[in-house]
Amino acid sequence: MKAAPLEYLAHAAGPASAPTERLEWALIALVVTVMLVVAVLLIVALARRRPPGQGERIGAEAGGMAWIYVGTGVSSLALFVVLVYVMTTLESVASPAKAPALTIDVTAYDWWWKVEYPDPDDGSRRFATANEIHIPVGVPVEVKLRSADVIHAFWVPQLAGKTETIPGQVNEQWIQADAPGIYRGQCSQFCGAQHAHMAFEVIAQPEAEFEAWSRAQMRDAAPDGGEPAVVAGRHLFGERCAGCHAVRGTDAAGMQAPDLTHLGSRRLIAAGQLTNTADHQLDWIEHAQRIKPDSLMPSIALSASEAVAVSAYLTTLR
Structure with missing residues (x-):
């Protein structure tokens, strides 16, 4: 089984995602900064730690408390700024600048x-x-x-x-x-x-x-042309697949699985698992439970002649 290729664009590519990407990098920078500050303070504290039994110099406790107050104040201010930034970003992406087309x-x-x-x-x-x-x-x-x-x-x-x-x-x-x-x-x-x-x-x-x-x-599905293999494939599709799948312009009107009227126009099948080729279509039909265990698509056994017929019919769904 050949997996679908990853031919996708990276990074923000629209006005609903660009502000969120900037927010993400800002939060990452903040988290990294906090981690570094905490690490530095921990190293300094460990380096200045006195051996047991040695007294602390006068005023050390008061100085330590002062640093706690300063740290709490700076942290609270930073968190408030982040909260304002997050809420502003969410508001900016809540709705588009103009009505959807x-x-x-x-x-x-x-x-x-x-x-x-x-x-x-x-x-x-x-x-x-x-x-x-x-x-x-x-x-x-x-x-x-x-x-x-x-x-x-x-x-x-x-x-x-x-x-x-x-x-x-x-x-x-x-x-x-x-x-x-x-x-x-x-x-x-x-x-x-x-x-x-x-x-x-x-x-x-x-x-x-x-x-x-x-x-x-x-448009509805194109006429199948009357070729024997295609006609046989259409009948097999109607018997085994039409209960779940729809093909507009035919008697297949299933509602529980993907509409296959223009199957051939899609790049991928099986919700992104396989590229849309004739071989992968048959692989999916015959081995669905191997490819996606527990999905509602059953594995359907086909003889060699049935596989040829079904594949011939599916190629007409363009």
Whole structure:
């Protein structure tokens, strides 16, 4: 099994993450400074320690108490400054400078992400994908977060902080990418056996590319062309997969697993575990419980001819 490549951009890449990154470095600097000061004071105290039985010079106790008062005062002032800085930073990233240009719905499942692009004015323009969020560059995007089972946490470090997804509750976050690229996201709240394998990608694109991607995603699955292997694969898919997966434009209308209408357009599968190739698709189908134990995706036994047929059908889902 070949793991998915890490071709991601590093460091803050948007207005919701840059202030948080500066705060992080400031807190790291403060912690390191405090550790160094404490270490120096401890070394000095050990060096000046008198052997047992020798008296202390007059006034030493008073001088020691004075240093305690000074240290307490400086520490209190530093903590107050840090508190003000933290609260100011949180306020600066609480909402975007302008109204979001796009709203998407993200629902967390054990262990994958359902991504829906609603259109309140035209229901036919609504579509869903999985583990892959596309956004236009340079504009704020509102993300409405839900959970279908347990508490998860939505986190794209380069674009924004963490927001939990809680069953029965809708939380909101906004993200914005200042440059095109691929930004890795991850569930950051322990949610079960495959918590570490619950990743997703945010793909930021220029406006024209994003619109082209959106139009392609709105379309139903293309006709399979009637080739015998593809037809056989479609029937197998309907028998074994359609109860969980959906393919728009066909009878497959499952709601408990990723929508596969445009499976071929995605970079990764299995919530970031595998690159999206024909071999990895079959590996995932046949060995899901080896790749992600305890996931709801079962390992499905396929004969050689069935594997060829299913793979032929999946290649049509572009």
